[in-house]
Structure formats: C-alpha cells, structure tokens
Amino acid sequence: MTDRDHCLALDADDPLRAFRDEFVLPEGIVYLVGNSLGALPRHAAERVRRTVEDEWGRQLVGGWNSAGWFDQPITAGDRLAPLIGAGPGQVVAGNTTSIAIFQAVAAALRLRPERRVIVSDVRAFPTDHYMVQGLAGLLGGYEVRDFAAGRFDDVAAVLLSEVDYRTGARHDVPSITARVQEAGALMIWDVCHSVGAMEVDVSAADFAVGCTYKYLNAGPGAPAFLYVHPRHHATAQNVLSGWCGHAAPFAFEPDFRPAEGIRRFAVSTPHVLSFAALEAALDVWERVPMDQVRAKSMALTSLFIDLVGDALELVSPADPAARGSQVSFRHPDGYPVMRALIDRGVHGDFRAPDVLRFGFAPLYIGYADVYDAAATLLEVLDKELWRDERYAHRLTVT
Ligand SMILES: *Cc1c(COP(=O)(O)O)cnc(C)c1O
Numbered sequence: 001m002t003d004r005d006h007c008l009a010l011d012a013d014d015p016l017r018a019f020r021d022e023f024v025l026p027e028g029i030v031y032l033v034g035n036s037l038g039a040l041p042r043h044a045a046e047r048v049r050r051t052v053e054d055e056w057g058r059q060l061v062g063g064w065n066s067a068g069w070f071d072q073p074i075t076a077g078d079r080l081a082p083l084i085g086a087g088p089g090q091v092v093a094g095n096t097t098s099i100a101i102f103q104a105v106a107a108a109l110r111l112r113p114e115r116r117v118i119v120s121d122v123r124a125f126p127t128d129h130y131m132v133q134g135l136a137g138l139l140g141g142y143e144v145r146d147f148a149a150g151r152f153d154d155v156a157a158v159l160l161s162e163v164d165y166r167t168g169a170r171h172d173v174p175s176i177t178a179r180v181q182e183a184g185a186l187m188i189w190d191v192c193h194s195v196g197a198m199e200v201d202v203s204a205a206d207f208a209v210g211c212t213y214k215y216l217n218a219g220p221g222a223p224a225f226l227y228v229h230p231r232h233h234a235t236a237q238n239v240l241s242g243w244c245g246h247a248a249p250f251a252f253e254p255d256f257r258p259a260e261g262i263r264r265f266a267v268s269t270p271h272v273l274s275f276a277a278l279e280a281a282l283d284v285w286e287r288v289p290m291d292q293v294r295a296k297s298m299a300l301t302s303l304f305i306d307l308v309g310d311a312l313e314l315v316s317p318a319d320p321a322a323r324g325s326q327v328s329f330r331h332p333d334g335y336p337v338m339r340a341l342i343d344r345g346v347h348g349d350f351r352a353p354d355v356l357r358f359g360f361a362p363l364y365i366g367y368a369d370v371y372d373a374a375a376t377l378l379e380v381l382d383k384e385l386w387r388d389e390r391y392a393h394r395l396t397v398t
Contacts, residue, residue, distance in 0.1 A: 006367075007366075007367035010299075015289075019284070019364065021042075023042060024041075030346045030369045030372055031347050031364075032369075034360070034365070035326050035359025037213055037214070037220060038196075038217030038219075040219070041217055048277055052273065052276075072093070073092045073094040074266075077092045079279075083196065083216070084202050084210065085202055086203055089230075090230060090262055091227045092228075094268075096211070096223075097209055098127045098128075098131050099224070100209035100210075100225065101131045101159065103239065103240055104209055106240075107207065108156060110236070110237050112186060115156035115185070116141055116143060118142055119158040120144060121146065121161065121164075122147075124160070132159060152183035153184070157185060157206075158186070161193060162200065162324075166351050167315050167316055167323075168357075170194070173200075177189075188208065191208055192210050195210045195212075195216060196215025197294075197361070198324065204229075208227040209227070212224065212281065216278075216281055216285065217361075218274075219274065221274055222274050228262055233264075236264075238258065242267035244267055246259060293362045297360060300325075304360070304370050304373065311381050311382075312329035314329055315329060315330050325360050331356060334354045335391070336387070337356060339390075340388065349398060351398070
C-alpha cells in the first residue's frame with residue numbers, strides 16, 4: 001500500500017511541481033474540480049487589472065485598435081491551436097461551447113445538404129445534444145440519432161466528446177474520425193474534457209469545439225473556441241453571420257459577405273475582460289510539456305483508484321489510456337457523500353443520479369493531495385459521516 005511519505009517523495013521528483021506555485025489555491029483544501037472550473041493562475045488578476053484600468057480606463061474606445069481587442073478571437077485562437085493539434089489561422093475563440101456547437105453542426109449540415117441525419121451521444125454532456133435537438137427542430141426534416149447506433153452511411157455530421165464528462169471514458173479520436181469520414185459524414189469533436197489534460201489532436205476532424213474554463217484555467221465564463229479544418233475555410237458557412245465574421249465589418253454593407261479564413265466564424269464583439277484572463281492562462285500553457293501532463297494525469301488517477309480500492313464502485317475505465325483526467329465512482333447516496341467530503345476540505349462534484357466525480361489537474365494537484373483525498377473519502381464512507389442531515393439538502397449548483 002502506498003503511504004503518504006511515498007507520495008511526498010513522488011511530489012519532490014515531479015517535473016511539473018513548479019507549476020503549482022503559479023496558481024492561487026486556498027489553504028487547507030484539495031481541489032479536485034479543475035475539470036469543472038480550473039484554478040486561478042496567479043498573474044491573471046494583474047492581467048485583468050491591466051485590461052480594466054490601463055486599457056479600458058485610459059485608452060477607452062481606442063483600445064479596440066491600440067490594445068488589439070478586435071483581433072482577440074484570432075490571436076487567442078492562434079495561441080489555443082497547439083493545444084488541439086491545430087495550426088495558426090484554424091481556431092477562432094469567443095462565445096460559448098454551446099454556440100460553437102451550433103455553428104459547427106449547422107456548417108456541417110450545409111456541407112452535406114443531401115443527408116438528413118445528425119449523430120450525437122445521448123449520454124454526453126447534455127448541452128451538446130440539446131443544441132443538436134434545437135437546430136434539428138429549427139431546420140425540420142432531420143433525424144437525430146444516438147452515436148451508439150453505430151451507423152454513419154446516411155449521416156451528415158457526428159458530434160462526440162473526446163472524454164465523457166460523467167464517466168471520464170475517452171474515445172479514440174483518430175479511429176472514430178476515420179470511420180465517420182469514410183462513411184461520408186463530417187466529424188465534430190468536443191474537447192471540453194480533454195484539452196489541457198492530455199495531448200489532443202483534432203487536426204484530421206472537420207470541426208472541433210471546446211471551452212477554456214476547465215483544465216485550461218481561463219476563469220468562469222471564459223471564451224470557448226471553434227476549430228475548422230482548412231479544407232472547409234472557403235466553403236463552410238457560419239449561420240450565425242454576425243458582423244464580426246464579415247469580410248469588411250467597418251464597411252457596414254447591407255449584405256453579409258464572409259471574411260476569408262477562420263475569421264468568418266467570428267460572430268460578435270469579443271468579451272474583452274474574459275479574454276484578458278484567457279491570455280493569462282495561455283501564458284502558462286505556452287511553457288507546459290503536454291506529454292508530462294498526460295503521464296502525471298494517468299499516474300494521479302491510477303493512484304486514486306488504487307487507494308480507494310473496492311470501497312466504491314468504479315465508473316471510469318480501469319485502464320488509464322482509456323480515460324481522461326478524472327475518476328468517477330458510483331454510490332446510491334452520492335450527493336450527501338460528496339457534501340460530507342467537501343465539508344472536510346476535499347472538493348469533488350456530483351453528477352446525477354449517483355456519480356461522484358474527481359478531476360485531477362496535473363499542473364496543481366500532487367500525489368500527496370491524492371493520498372489525502374482518498375484517506376478522507378475512506379473515512380467518510382467507513383464512519384458513514386455522510387448520514388448527517390445537513391448533507392441531504394441539494395444546493396443549486398452541484
Ligand atoms: C463544459 C462543457 C460544455 C459547456 O458548455 P457551455 O456552453 O460553456 O455552457 C459543453 N459541452 C461539454 C461536453 C462540456 O463538458
């Protein structure tokens with residue numbers, strides 16, 4: 001059995017150890033929710049202050065030019081690109097993941113007008129499937145089929161998450177992309193739960209979407225991103241044809257005329273304050289060796305699974321190669337168990353109906369944290385501390 005001293009020794013040898021000091025983490029807690037909202041990069045507050053006081057405060061409307069605000073969707077997109085295996089000019093940042101999904105699916109359907117089936121995963125994070133349902137309803141005449149049906153020969157577009165938000169199971173991106181495209185359909189990947197946790201490569205896909213507030217640590221409400229394969233840049237249409245995707249936004253022409261390249265997928269005025277925090281987060285990622293992030297992520301999640309043992313039913317794949325950077329367990333009283341755990345400083349989250357979810361962000365979580373989290377979890381279960389009445393009442397955000 002691994003003991004705490006062994007974990008401290010692993011922390012001392014960890015090549016990513018120094019990154020922990022670049023994040024603000026409250027004393028006395030183990031934060032295993034970086035897969036929902038990443039921790040605050042230490043210099044983000046100063047970066048946001050600069051945008052507020054120096055740029056907005058002093059440059060006022062001139063900031064659109066002098067501070068580069070108008071180009072943020074493109075400049076931040078170029079900085080995000082290496083994290084998903086893409087190149088410059090292939091990623092646009094802004095809006096939210098749900099909106100990027102709408103754009104990607106709508107564009108894919110227009111590229112395959114003869115096909116009338118959209119595939120998505122009913123077990124995936126609901127917004128993905130909801131957006132597909134909304135779009136299908138708007139257009140009329142579309143069938144929405146579950147990915148599990150496994151049939152793509154009559155399909156226009158397939159939307160799938162690389163890592164499942166609930167189970168942490170990881171799909172094989174290259175083989176699914178190839179299978180979907182060989183069937184004549186377009187592949188759209190959602191990398192919300194993989195980007196920043198492992199080496200992601202969606203460059204062969206037709207489209208990809210993701211958020212930046214989970215493992216990427218860009219803060220609550222941070223801009224999302226959309227990748228469009230260059231083979232579609234000249235032909236794919238952005239149905240959310242806002243003025244920022246226009247070829248000449250300041251010509252104020254009566255008709256929409258798409259910009260060249262990825263810029264046609266920009267929609268509207270960038271969320272400048274949120275972009276400032278994203279820029280700060282990306283300053284960190286520029287120095288991160290992603291192969292080491294993945295190696296440590298697999299080690300942390302495997303350690304946690306070993307330490308918890310058979311005290312809980314494992315929902316995530318046992319093989320580290322087949323999962324993301326999270327571990328999920330099932331417990332019929334999962335909600336009060338998680339509340340009891342949080343009360344003791346170990347922060348995970350709960351996903352209905354019965355899943356306890358623990359995310360391991362390798363930049364700021366260490367081996368001793370994993371040890372402490374598992375020890376506390378085992379104590380909550382052994383002593384049935386979760387039976388306390390205080391933990392029965394559901395909070396709004398779980
Ligand atoms: C987190 C997440 C989202 C978030 O969507 P928003 O539009 O930012 O609220 C969407 N899809 C998946 C798979 C996610 O994990």
